[in-house]
Amino acid sequence: MIKEEYYSEITARFGEVKRARGTFLYTEKGTRLTDMYLENGRAILGWGNGNGTTGTGAFLKIKNIINRGLTGSFETDFAKQLDKAVSDLLRAECRALVYFDTDKAEKAALSFSKRLVKYVPWVGLVAGDNIVHDFECVLITPPLPWTDNLYVLAVRNDITSLFYPEHVSGAILGGLSRSIYDLIAELPCREEKDWFIFDTYLKDYFARRGPYLFPTMSEKNYDDFVRHCLECNLAISPDYKTPSIVPYGADKGVFTLLKNNPWKA
Template sequence: MITEEYYSEISARFGEIKRARGTFLYTEKGVRLTDMYLENGRAILGWGNGNGTNGTGAFLKIKNIINRGLTGSFETDFQKQLDKAVSDLLRAECRALVYFDTAKAEKAALSFSTRLVKYVPWVGLVHENEIVKDFECVLITPPLPWTDNLYVLAVRNDITALFYPERVSGAILGGLSRSIYDLIAELPCRGEKNWFLYDVYLKEYFTREGPYLYPKMQEKDYDDFVKHCLSCNIAISPDYNVPSIIPYGADKGVFTLLKNNPWKV
């Protein structure tokens, strides 16, 4: 199921989303959906995006920067803040380049390296599904549920190359840097003890790797499972190849409907 069909399905069933908080979406018809898609991982810290599932750190910072009028394409000190944030995350001195297009971000990455290395929270650096330790550059999907096509490319400072970053407002740069620091703060707070609690409800349908859930059923059956989960007030990833995510902090009772009405092919 493509994303557009997925959101149309949600709207048809529950009406528009009126509020998002933590790992929940609150709908026009008064239904609370447990969000396990989390904007393809961009809301992995929760809707609100700060320390914990209900924080608002990054968006508060964006608001404060906007109030200072720093929304233009001129240079600000927020680029340095973002450079430091990605350097602290990767534990290597890096320069952060921001892109608003997947293809541009990946093309830029491959201009610095022969391989495309991605950063996956609670997993590490990944290249073609294999964990790696060294890198020339790393593509980061920021934990900022603002837009689905915003990427940060961290390039090591010891790489000699010409940089052609896209012009980005200080508000976006500041929000990105804060979201990455929010992630850094949250990394040691979540682990296996938080994720395995949900296995009893999900192990029949998913293989879990850390907080990420990979479907066990065949791809041809997956759309039916997505719709079944929606009927149980659970919004999983609409894409068979994109993992769903454990709803950190949610009460296990959110899976009661699924437990009482198990899915069968």
């Protein structure tokens, strides 16, 4: 199911989303949906200003920078802040490049390295299906649920090549930096014990790796399962190849409808 069709399905069933907080979406018809898609992982820290962490959150950071008028394409010190944020995340001195297009980001990554390495929170560095421990550059999907085509490419400082960064406003750079530091703060707070407590309800439908849920049914049946989950007030990933995410901070009661009405192919 494509994302546009998925969101139309949610609107048709529940009305428009009026509020989002933590791992929940609150709709026009008064339904609380448990969001297990989380904007393809961009909202993995949770919806809302605090992004589920202590501190002020990335969106307050963006608001404060906008109030300073730093929304143009001129250079600001927030580029250096983003460099430091990705360096702290990856524990290596890196420069951060920002892209607003998936293809451009991946093409740039492959200009620095023969393999495409991605950073996956609570998993690490992944190239294809393999976890790796070294890199020339890393493609990061920032935990900033603002837009679905914003990427950060972290390139090691000792990689010599020409850089062609896109012009990005200080507000976006500052928000990206803060979102990455929010993630760094949250990484040690979530552990296996926070995810396996839901296995009883999900093991018949998913194989779990850390907080990520990979469907075990055939791809041809997946759209039917997505719709069944919506009937149970669960908004899972609409894409068979994109994992759903364990709803950190939710209680087991969010799976009661699915437990009482199990899906059958």
